[in-house]
Amino acid sequence: MGVLKVAGVSYLLLAAILLVCAQNGNNQSSEDDPRFDARVSELLAKNMLQLSQEIGTTILQDSDRPTEVFSPLSIYTALSILLMGANGQTFQELMGLLKINSDSYLSQNTWKVHEELSLMIDDLNGTIPHPGHRRRYQALWRNQNALHENRNQNQESLQQISVANGIFFQNGYSIRDDFRDAMQSAYQAHLQRLDFANKPDLSTKYINSWVNEKTQGKIKKILTNELPQSTKAIIASALYFKALWERTFYEAGTKPREFYPDGINRPPIMVDMMAIGGSYPFYDSKEYDCRIIALPYRKHLTTMYIIIPNKSTRHRLRQFQATLTADKIQEMISKMEWKTAIILFPKLHITNRIDLKMVLKRMGLRSLFSYDQSDLSLISTGVETPLSQNHFPGTLNNVDDRQFLFPRFDDVESRNATASTRNATHEAAKNNTNDAAKRERRSAVTYKATSSDTNAQREPLRLKDLVISKRITKSYPYIKLRSRLRRDIPTDPSLNLKRLDLLRTRLSSERYPNPGLFADELIHQIDLTVNEVGTEGGAATITTLNRSGPDILFRAETPFLFLIRHEDTKIPIFYGTVFEPTNF
Structure with missing residues (x-):
């Protein structure tokens, strides 16, 4: 804001x-x-x-x-x-x-x-x-x-x-x-x-x-x-x-587990870690020395991507993020394939x-x-x-x-009319509700022969001048303004945006x-909550692993980077780094 x-x-x-x-x-x-x-x-x-x-x-x-x-x-x-x-x-x-x-x-x-x-x-x-x-x-x-x-x-x-x-x-x-x-x-x-x-x-x-x-x-x-x-x-x-979530985490699987902010070989902290198993998009990026897994939300409309550099620590994650680019992230996402996996991920309230x-x-x-x-x-x-x-x-x-x-x-009219048009229309509307103003407008009709040449000698008006040539001028400003309003309503949906660009061009060439x-x-400011089901009281769907066991074990137990993305537009909704999970 x-x-x-x-x-x-x-x-x-x-x-x-x-x-x-x-x-x-x-x-x-x-x-x-x-x-x-x-x-x-x-x-x-x-x-x-x-x-x-x-x-x-x-x-x-x-x-x-x-x-x-x-x-x-x-x-x-x-x-x-x-x-x-x-x-x-x-x-x-x-x-x-x-x-x-x-x-x-x-x-x-x-x-x-x-x-x-x-x-x-x-x-x-x-x-x-x-x-x-x-x-x-x-x-x-x-x-x-x-x-x-x-x-x-x-x-x-x-x-x-x-x-x-x-x-x-x-x-x-x-x-x-x-x-x-x-x-x-x-x-x-x-x-x-x-x-x-x-x-x-x-x-x-x-x-x-x-x-x-x-x-x-x-x-x-x-x-x-x-x-x-x-x-x-x-x-x-x-x-x-x-x-x-597309698949909710196992409620019984959430319990305190070790999280290593400074690496596996350094003292851990205890955080509530969630657990889930099933098929998930995954890619082991040898070229960028990291792993990425996707946790889809319902219908795969949005997805949380979790990226963990190998041997992650606070310092390692900072270095990794400094070298990461939008193209690299998109490249890794494009190479992801479905793998059976067991995932451990901390509950978050940030x-x-x-x-x-x-x-x-x-x-x-x-x-x-x-x-x-x-x-x-x-x-x-x-x-x-x-x-x-x-x-x-x-x-x-x-x-x-x-x-x-x-x-x-x-x-609609206010959005598409000019300031002068709106003011004049407002005045006309006020006059329209006043009986005295109505009588004044009716008596304000004048007849004259208009000409672009102000020095031209004017001839007497004839009937055909009034009917055919329409040399009648009336003090009815709201009649013209109403038709002008209709013309000003943009047929091009981007007309208002283009007008602003033209204004920028004009102001750039003038002293203003x-x-x-x-x-x-x-x-x-944000408030972000990640838990087992995604919200209070949500229905849970339990998934089971293949009997042959998972292809990968993905433990988010060291500092990681995550991205929540809207899949159709690829808009990044949330982005961040987690060095120490903040529990509820």
């Missing part, structure tokens, strides 16, 4: 959540989607994973915590929203951080990044991806899963992944129409006016309640301190994920709050955190208008004192005032 403010103190926050359980999803149309580009989709997924690697490596340079886990999806989405509103140096730094400037097409058509990412998030939010998006390459092991799939599964016991985005900004502080329209087109963002200046306590309460609601109560308080009165805008991205400001600055994103250098001029002009007196209360569960809130901008938006902090 992100917070941006003008002058004074500002924050950038990201919220992400994992709770393992199950829900059903939505069916989608079988029609092909002309917006979908398989190449761009694969590239964005790869870029997201590469960013995960670099963030993880940078964090571990100074961290000595037992776990470092974060959500690449949540971070990448929030940074993409910032990219949408950035210009100048800030835009170029974000392009480099998100690995977009390495592709010539995307470098010239940034709108496509947001369009494709929104399609990927739609597929991730739904249980069944759009049929027209199935041209993405799938891992070989997933195509071999017919004999290994649990036959007792049904649509009601799959998974739930939801990504919610929101912008909360100071009432009276201008947000560009082009940015707002593009945000809603790509990310279906919740837009809400708050009064940070006069009621920072209630504004803070609203943001925390929004995050709490979107994360199903797992992150109750993302803002630990009251927002400063100088806050101008908050950009938020919240993630909620829950899924059941709550993590990471300050990513210094991490991203080390990775090249510097101007965003500087008042003098940050350029988010596509979000706002920086102009403040008087506070509206005719506001309406906002709505959110469990929030009181909402009289300071202002309505969301989520109707910088609104002064900058981020002072970037905080990422």
Whole structure:
């Protein structure tokens, strides 16, 4: 979740959540989607994973915590929203951080990044991806899963992944129409006016309640301190994920076992280790000196990949991660095959709050955190208008004192009309309810012969001039505005995104005032739970080993790296390193 403010103190926050359980999803149309580009989709997924690697490596340079886990999806989405509103140096730094400037097409058509990412998030939010998006390459092991799939599964016991985005900004502080329209087109963002200046306590309460609601109560308080009165805008991205294992761990198999943070030959710690046996995708990577195994969730929609370097220790895992890349991970996954295995894996309950400001600055994103250098001029002009007196209360569960809130901008006409059109339409609507105004409009009809030549001698009007030439002008602005609104509704679903790119091009060639938006902090928070069944009270399906015994014994008893990935889109949902498991 992100917070941006003008002058004074500002924050950038990201919220992400994992709770393992199950829900059903939505069916989608079988029609092909002309917006979908398989190449761009694969590239964005790869870029997201590469960013995960670099963030993880940078964090571990100074961290000595037992776990470092974060959500690449949540971070990448929030940074993409910032990219949408950035210009100048800030835009170029974000392009480099998100690995977009390495592709010539995307470098010239940034709108496509947001369009494709929104399609990927739609597929991730739904249980069944759009049929027209199935041209993405799938891992070989997933195509071999017919004999290994649990036959007792049904649509009601799959998974739930939801990504919610929101912008909360100071009432009276201008947000560009082009940015707002593009945000809603790509990310279906919740837009809400708050009064940070006069009621920072209630504004803070609203943001925390929004995050709490979107994360199903797992992150109750993302803002630990009251927002400063100088806050101008908050950009938020919240993630909620829950899924059941394809095969549950043996409940009776969980017991305290040794875990060796510093290697097999050093003293261990005792942790609760789960046990399971069956067929699982596995690859012994001789070329990278590690082993990788997959623990699929129901229907193989998402998967937890566990990677352990040989002779793993804290130091060895840090070295290994520094050499790992997205291409190497994808290569190992592509070589996985089903093997019978006995798996020992620790129970996990990880709550993590990471300050990513210094991490991203080390990775090249510097101007965003500087008042003098940050350029988010596509979000706002920086102009403040008087506070509206005719506001309406906002709505959110469990929030009181909402009289300071202002309505969301989520109707179709508001998204696609210009500011002047909306203002004029509003005035016309007010006049339409006033009898005196109606009579005034009826009496305001004038007749004149129009001409492009102002010096031309005008002839007397004739009947055919009025009927055929239509030289009638009326003070009915709302008639033209209504038809203009219909014309402004975009037939191209990406029109709003393209308009924002054009605005960036225009601003880059002109002298324009910088609104002064900058981020002072970037905080990422997660809550991750991994247990035997994936959620409380889930049904268990017991699997048995072949009589010939397992092909492999996979013991996650030394430091390891894990990745939870959505298989259809290859989006990395969670990524992290575990040096010492954190039990319940």
